[in-house]
Amino acid sequence: MTGTLLEVRGLRTVFRTREKTVHAVNSVSFDLHEGEVLGVVGESGSGKSVTMMSLLGLLPSPPADIVEGTVTFDGRDLLSMDTAELRRICGAEIGFVFQNPMTSLNPVLTIGHQLMEPMRHHLGLSARAARSRAREFLDLVGIPDAGRRLNDHPHQFSGGMCQRVMIAMALSCTPRILIADEPTTALDVTIQAQILDLVASLRERFGMAIVWISHDLGVVADIADRVLVMYGGRIVETAPADDLFRRPRHPYTRALLETVPAAHRCGRGRLATIPGQTPTLVEAPRCCSFAPRCTIAITRCREEVPPAISLPGHREAACFLAGQHNDP
Amino acid sequence: MTPELVEVKDLKVHFPVTSGILRRTTGHVRAVDGISFSIRRGRTLGLVGESGSGKTTTGRALLRLVDITSGTVTLEGVDISAARSHELREIRPKMQMIFQDPLSCLNPRLSVADIIAEPLDENRRLARRERAHAIDQLMDSVGLLRAWVDRFPHEFSGGQCQRIGIARALALKPRLIVCDEPIASLDFSVQAQIVNLLRDLQDEHALAYLFISHDLSMIRHMADDVAVMYLGKIVERAPVNALFDAPMHPYTQALMSAAPSMPGTARRRRIVLEGESPSSSGPIAGCVFRSRCPMATAVCGQRAPSLATVAKDHRVACHLHPPILEPHTS
Numbered sequence A: 001m002t003g004t005l006l007e008v009r010g011l012r013t014v015f016r017t018r019e020k021t022v023h024a025v026n027s028v029s030f031d032l033h034e035g036e037v038l039g040v041v042g043e044s045g046s047g048k049s050v051t052m053m054s055l056l057g058l059l060p061s062p063p064a065d066i067v068e069g070t071v072t073f074d075g076r077d078l079l080s081m082d083t084a085e086l087r088r089i090c091g092a093e094i095g096f097v098f099q100n101p102m103t104s105l106n107p108v109l110t111i112g113h114q115l116m117e118p119m120r121h122h123l124g125l126s127a128r129a130a131r132s133r134a135r136e137f138l139d140l141v142g143i144p145d146a147g148r149r150l151n152d153h154p155h156q157f158s159g160g161m162c163q164r165v166m167i168a169m170a171l172s173c174t175p176r177i178l179i180a181d182e183p184t185t186a187l188d189v190t191i192q193a194q195i196l197d198l199v200a201s202l203r204e205r206f207g208m209a210i211v212w213i214s215h216d217l218g219v220v221a222d223i224a225d226r227v228l229v230m231y232g233g234r235i236v237e238t239a240p241a242d243d244l245f246r247r248p249r250h251p252y253t254r255a256l257l258e259t260v261p262a263a264h265r266c267g268r269g270r271l272a273t274i275p276g277q278t279p280t281l282v283e284a285p286r287c288c289s290f291a292p293r294c295t296i297a298i299t300r301c302r303e304e305v306p307p308a309i310s311l312p313g314h315r316e317a318a319c320f321l322a323g324q325h326n327d328p
Numbered sequence B: 001m002t003p004e005l006v007e008v009k010d011l012k013v014h015f016p017v018t019s020g021i022l023r024r025t026t027g028h029v030r031a032v033d034g035i036s037f038s039i040r041r042g043r044t045l046g047l048v049g050e051s052g053s054g055k056t057t058t059g060r061a062l063l064r065l066v067d068i069t070s071g072t073v074t075l076e077g078v079d080i081s082a083a084r085s086h087e088l089r090e091i092r093p094k095m096q097m098i099f100q101d102p103l104s105c106l107n108p109r110l111s112v113a114d115i116i117a118e119p120l121d122e123n124r125r126l127a128r129r130e131r132a133h134a135i136d137q138l139m140d141s142v143g144l145l146r147a148w149v150d151r152f153p154h155e156f157s158g159g160q161c162q163r164i165g166i167a168r169a170l171a172l173k174p175r176l177i178v179c180d181e182p183i184a185s186l187d188f189s190v191q192a193q194i195v196n197l198l199r200d201l202q203d204e205h206a207l208a209y210l211f212i213s214h215d216l217s218m219i220r221h222m223a224d225d226v227a228v229m230y231l232g233k234i235v236e237r238a239p240v241n242a243l244f245d246a247p248m249h250p251y252t253q254a255l256m257s258a259a260p261s262m263p264g265t266a267r268r269r270r271i272v273l274e275g276e277s278p279s280s281s282g283p284i285a286g287c288v289f290r291s292r293c294p295m296a297t298a299v300c301g302q303r304a305p306s307l308a309t310v311a312k313d314h315r316v317a318c319h320l321h322p323p324i325l326e327p328h329t330s
Helices: A048-055 A083-089 A111-123 A127-140 A159-171 A189-206 A217-223 A241-246 A251-259 B055-062 B085-094 B112-123 B128-141 B158-170 B188-205 B216-222 B240-245 B250-258 B298-302
Strands: A004-016 A021-033 A037-041 A064-073 A094-097 A177-181 A209-214 A226-231 A234-240 A309-311 A315-317 B004-019 B024-040 B044-048 B070-075 B095-098 B176-180 B208-213 B225-230 B233-239 B308-311 B314-316
Touching: A004 A048, A021 A048, A021 A064, A021 A209, A021 A234, A037 A048, A037 A217, A048 A064, A048 A177, A048 A209, A094 A159, A111 A127, A111 A159, A127 A159, A159 A177, A159 A189, A189 A209, A189 A217, A189 B250, A209 A217, A217 A241, A226 A241, A226 A251, A234 A241, A234 A251, A251 B188, B004 B055, B004 B208, B024 B044, B024 B055, B024 B208, B024 B225, B024 B233, B044 B055, B044 B216, B055 B095, B055 B176, B055 B208, B085 B095, B095 B158, B112 B128, B112 B158, B128 B158, B158 B188, B188 B216, B208 B216, B216 B240, B225 B240, B225 B250, B233 B240, B233 B250
Parallel strands: A037 A209, A037 A226, A094 A177, A177 A209, B044 B208, B044 B225, B095 B176, B176 B208
Antiparallel strands: A004 A021, A004 A064, A226 A234, A234 A315, A309 A315, B004 B024, B004 B070, B225 B233, B233 B314, B308 B314
8 A cells, every 4th residue: 555645634614604604525534645546526516626625725715714624745734834835835746727727727828838837936947948848748738739839828729728738737847646626527528538548648657646526427437546425515435436336335326326327228217316405515514414315314314424434445434324234 | 100390401500700890701600511310209319419519509490599501490391491480480389498507598587487487478378377377287297396486596406497497498388399408517416307307208298309418328318319410510320229339430439438438337448539629610621520530531531421321220421331222212
């Protein structure tokens, strides 16, 4: 087993507005090991992005407030750092790729300028050295005629190419962790396939750990070694990817997998649904947040918050019944 | 043989591109460039393709929401493409649309009752009692509580808004509903609810759907026949099983291999296409897919392949698949 690169314990993030407080992340704990691809899945509002943005202090405060928790990266506590220290890590040691490539790039600056900026800042490269490295990375992510394209502006690039630029930018300082927040959601499937292939090859080359946030189970099954499933601001299940998809242990994961029409079976059958709606998170959880929609919930589920229970095979599930409930 | 409900023949929709202060037309975007298909009563045609392939424009052209450049669209034998506005008014109740973003297609200032009844108010004169009764029935049929009639769109979740949109589309008892990515913006667990609802309504009212989606697994689940679009053209059309079991066009093959393998199934080898779809503004010599096709040959640059029957009900526009001689031409 390789070492732990990032250790998150009991992270709690709330958003305070004048009317209400939203409990977006509730006691989230997980580890990221060196060189692994960790998939994070969940529906919208499950706290996937907020968790990752909390780690690096990327959320505007107010309204966001990290109430509790520790985040240890390579022996250093990220949450107690001041902005200047965080800036040295953010971009240099931890790279971030955002969901919407078109809005994450500055429209008035050239691609080259934006690519060179982190390298000059973090690596202290001269303009000439940064430029040649920028060209190298643009070439690496598969943008033809890289040298000339450095002078172009973002609007001259398509969505897929902008996302490649974002990935090149995140990788240019060879970070140890790459956090990708729904990096392919806005792209077409054939472009998505290109990006997935690219990331797989870059990971082999640079050996960084990757956190891949997605709501698409297919993408996560494809790319991740280990998967976290989030629901209502909590991690409900953690497991190696193959095991998770083959034998989900948490009722939510199981229900989620059943709602997806499998490509191999077809016909005029009905899809399984999860009745009800996702929780609104206006109060801190006092019971299992999935209990109202769960088919096997017992009284205890409505009275206390289930802790993460360790299961054989390096997996965990936050369900009172996960330990007892055998495969159907 | 059931007669075709909708027949589309050689449909073209070109949008002018203007430039300069005089707004002179300097070119055309060939959004839809000569496609033909038909949909039978109670059946679903799935339309797949990437962004910019002309799926949405096709759906809009079917309802005459965009101007048709050439070609014909007939609904129950009535030519929509040539209809005048008063004729269109009579035809339109038979065809409705469900949109991608459920919240933005609902008027935020109208209550649910008024939204659902808007097509009725516009086309039928109902007494207040009948109107209320119709609203109640529509709300029941899409699984909304009758008690919610006085609420406003912002009080509903995405899935519920989509149900309101569906109720509105059903109000005039249409024959055809164009579903433009109806589930793309919804969460997984809600997608399944809406898909099941669409299915139930189809069985109940013998509705025909043009189901536009980029999600292949949903298309496979929903559609009876599938048409794959690329750059304004249909490159392959076949019954759903034939298409998924044996895709023939290189683009369809790439599209299917590119879709993330569903959890639990064996990982397939991905065919990764180089580059991106070219723009549809200029005329393209030869096959539209040529620039990204892994199997392109010299002939692909010279001659555009036509959509030809290569197996029973299976049509492909590709030089690699020579047409078979049909036993009888009908």
